[in-house]
Amino acid sequence: MSTKPSILLIYTGGTIGMIKDYETGALKAFDFDQLLQNIPELRLLDCDISTSSFETPIDSSNMNPEYWNELCDLISTNFDAYQGFVVLHGSDTMSYTASAISFMLENLNKPVIFTGSQLPIGDLRTDAKENLITAIQIAALQKRNKPVIQEVCLYFEYKLYRANRTSKVSAEHFEAFDSPNYPPLITSGVHLSVHEELLFKPSRKSFKVHQNLVTDVLLLKMYPGIPKSLVLAMLAIKEIKGIVLETYGSGNTTTEMWFLEALKTVIKSGVPVVNVTQCIAGSVQMGNYETSVGLKKAGVISGRDITVEAAVAKMMYLLGQNLGPKVFKSVYETPLRGELT
The missing domain is CATH 3.40.50.1170 (L-asparaginase, N-terminal domain)
Incomplete structure (x- = not known):
């Protein structure tokens, strides 16, 4: 043998x-x-x-x-x-x-x-x-x-x-x-x-x-001048179960009140929002700049240095675990398979 x-x-x-x-x-x-x-x-x-x-x-x-x-x-x-x-x-x-x-x-x-x-x-x-x-x-x-x-x-x-x-x-x-x-x-x-x-x-x-993945995930990439009407229309889609938000630099977005209020509404409805950076390297550090303080206060989850690919996959995986909002946030921000530092 x-x-x-x-x-x-x-x-x-x-x-x-x-x-x-x-x-x-x-x-x-x-x-x-x-x-x-x-x-x-x-x-x-x-x-x-x-x-x-x-x-x-x-x-x-x-x-x-x-x-x-x-x-x-x-x-x-x-x-x-x-x-x-x-x-x-x-x-x-x-x-x-x-x-x-x-x-x-x-x-x-x-x-x-x-x-x-x-x-x-x-x-x-x-x-x-x-x-x-x-x-x-x-x-x-x-x-x-x-x-x-x-x-x-x-x-x-x-x-x-x-x-x-x-x-x-x-x-x-x-x-x-x-x-x-x-x-x-x-x-x-x-x-x-x-x-x-x-x-x-x-x-x-x-x-x-684990094979119970929830695929109703929105990947929303920020860009200068992104229209309010488009963002609100996407966030209003009832089928969305989770959102991965691609932000600038170390996790920054526009401070326009309509945007922050829209995120708060989504999060209060039970839809988790994860913040990941558009940069190839580096980490989200919400609260470092005024442009991310509002996200932190709204309850946005920090993706830290996770890749966009892993962020989407982790979202699908955790949505299938039927976790409550606080537990979801805690588990998402915890390294499970070495995906974040």
Whole structure:
């Protein structure tokens, strides 16, 4: 019986799973059952690799919570049989999916590594092979017979990040992702440099899967001159269960009374509002400037240094937990999966 770590490779769709038909020049889906034939380098890895695919691979622009549930089902069904999981996903919405999965999988004690590529796996200059090979290698890392990584991560272009700290920052560079407010967990060079002090320390409680996400979330981005009529119309939508407010700098917005009063009304009706910064890096610090004092007084929740992607995912997750307003605010402002500092 093999003592090698067993890794399940799950293909959801995306560029990494495409290969060029050299007769037509068109891209077609890659057959992952023939993975080792097409990427013989994988045989050199010290692990056993199995594959699974969504029945119909999807472009990540079509990703939604139904597919997140399907992915959770695949992981939970195979959880005891594998030491780690590598998820191949289109890069456009990878940070959203990976952030959501980090909340949906509670007390995770194994690696779930997301990766993808900017170029198809069959392209001459592809980044797909390196991303795939190293992601599998990282998922198979063991120390004292336990996985080194015990959280949801994202690997791209020589760096492993905590998934819920990432954002896609480039549509054309190989370095497509960044984690501005938290350092890489592993850097891939001649050797894999593991920064153990940065790794998430999992709970010893039993593994749980949460699939009750509430998706009625409004993402409202502030900009100078945003019309009162538009804001009031959006805030009046009855189906809204939660709001993520993208503000300026360290959490600042207009001090116009109509805006603050509208937020107060929404919050009093039981709809939580979370304040996140539009800046790529940095943190919301409500009360630092006069332009955020009103938000704090109104009961707006501080997203601190959370990414927009993780803020939306965390909102969906917590709305599904049926928490009271005070508990919701307290839990939202608490790091659950290392998503905020």
